[in-house]
Amino acid sequence: MLIGDVARRSGVSTRMLRHYDALGLVRPTGRTVGGYREYSAEDVRRIFHVESLRSLGLSLKQVGRALEDPAFTPSDLVSDLVRQTEDRLAREQELLERLRAIDASAPTDWQGVLRIVELMRQLNSTSAAHRQRAVLSRPEDAPVPAELLAGAVLTESDPHVAGALRWALARSGGDGVATLHAGMHSEDVGIRRRAVLAIAEIPEAPGATAVLTDALGDPDPTVRRHAALALGRQGVAAAVPTLISMVVEGANDVDAAEVLGMLSLDPGCTDRIMTALVDELAAPTADSATRIRLTQALVEIAGTTAQEVLGQLAHDEDGAVALVASALFGVLKERSLEGQADEHS
Structure with a gap:
């Protein structure tokens, strides 16, 4: 098969076929009487092998080694090509x-x-x-x-x-x-x-x-907490459970309590927040420090229910909780009296 026929059937240009010949990659096994290159079926198969390896990103030098050197291991070469391609x-x-x-x-x-x-x-x-x-x-x-x-x-x-x-x-x-x-x-x-x-x-x-x-x-608590604080400031009630957990766990609990206070300004959210706080206060797993944080969070919550709960906690069996609740109850009561005075002035 002459070089022109090979080029048409293989899709490899005659210029590239001559280059392969010069490099010794694919040398035609015969010559015509006139001296033209004549390729055998085996030569054509080798051309396709060369093109296949080139399509993987191998240089012509690497292609030659892969076809001729029995010690040239495919696994090492492919691993190198993977790294080069990733880079x-x-x-x-x-x-x-x-x-x-x-x-x-x-x-x-x-x-x-x-x-x-x-x-x-x-x-x-x-x-x-x-x-x-x-x-x-x-x-x-x-x-x-x-x-x-x-x-x-x-x-x-x-x-x-x-x-x-x-x-x-x-x-x-x-x-x-x-x-x-x-x-x-x-x-x-x-x-x-x-x-x-x-x-x-x-x-x-x-x-x-x-x-x-x-x-x-999110599986990461820090991501959840950042999201809850941002959503709470936007008035999104879906943040309430995470904010309550932050108070319980003592993770940015002051910020969480302030945001819960903002959310409690919505009457539709106040009961939900109060119920969650009271449930956590009564939880058998809640230690003294946790109950103190929950008690402190109550002072941020709008409405009279928080004040009533603080009044009850002022008589809590835990002396530390009772002391904090009593002080905060006094703060809320004084704040309430000031508000009434402002209304009448």
């Missing part, structure tokens, strides 16, 4: 993210593009101070894509830089929730924690409430 994909993914960030900024000139590229470079600095300055020193007339800031938030481990990024994200004019939402599905708990903190600071962004509500079911 290449990571680089291309990074490039894709950069291009998307630039595209999201809708630059009108190359100066805008260069500003975004420079910010990306600065955010990759090994110095936390440099990264923080890069975020805080952006001029007002140089908007930063929310998606870029959101992506940086998810990977930033320094708390000061992360705070600056969340601040910039909140005032960026974009929401970035889609990027942060993707972070909420990460197996890395650190990424999920950073994502929920950032979403909590842009509660008005479309989709933020739904993402935070989903986060109440």
Whole structure:
């Protein structure tokens, strides 16, 4: 079979076939009377072997070794190719993210593009101070894509830089929730924690409430607590069970009690909160410290029921609980009398 026929049937150009011949990869076994290359069926099969190995990413040198060297083990080669391909994909993914960030900024000139590229470079600095300055020193007339800031938030481990990024994200004019939402599905708990903190600071962004509500079911308690505090401040009653648990466990219990107080301003939520607090106070597993925290939380709750419960707890068998309840009962009573005086003045 002449070289032209082989090229048509194999899809390999005549130029490449001559190159294979020159390298010794596929040498035609015969020549015509006129000196033209003549390929046998075995030669054509070898061409297909070469093309198959090239499709895996092997260099022509590696292809030659694979076909000729019996000591050239496929497993080692494939493992190397896997690592090389993963590295290449990571680089291309990074490039894709950069291009998307630039595209999201809708630059009108190359100066805008260069500003975004420079910010990306600065955010990759090994110095936390440099990264923080890069975020805080952006001029007002140089908007930063929310998606870029959101992506940086998810990977930033320094708390000061992360705070600056969340601040910039909140005032960026974009929401970035889609990027942060993707972070909420990460197996890395650190990424999920950073994502929920950032979403909590842009509660008005479309989709933020739904993402935070989903986060109440996160396996990590810290993620659940951040979500509950943010939702409670928005008046979302679904946060109540987690907030009650925070008081019981002593995890940001003061913040949780304050948010429960805000939620109790809604009459439809007051009974739910009071029932949960009273049930926890009566739980046989509740120790003295836990009951004191629950007692302290009662002072934040709107309505007269909390005051009545505090009055009962002032006579509790646990002296420490009774002492705290008595003091808080006095505070609520004095507050009530001041309110009545204001009404009559």
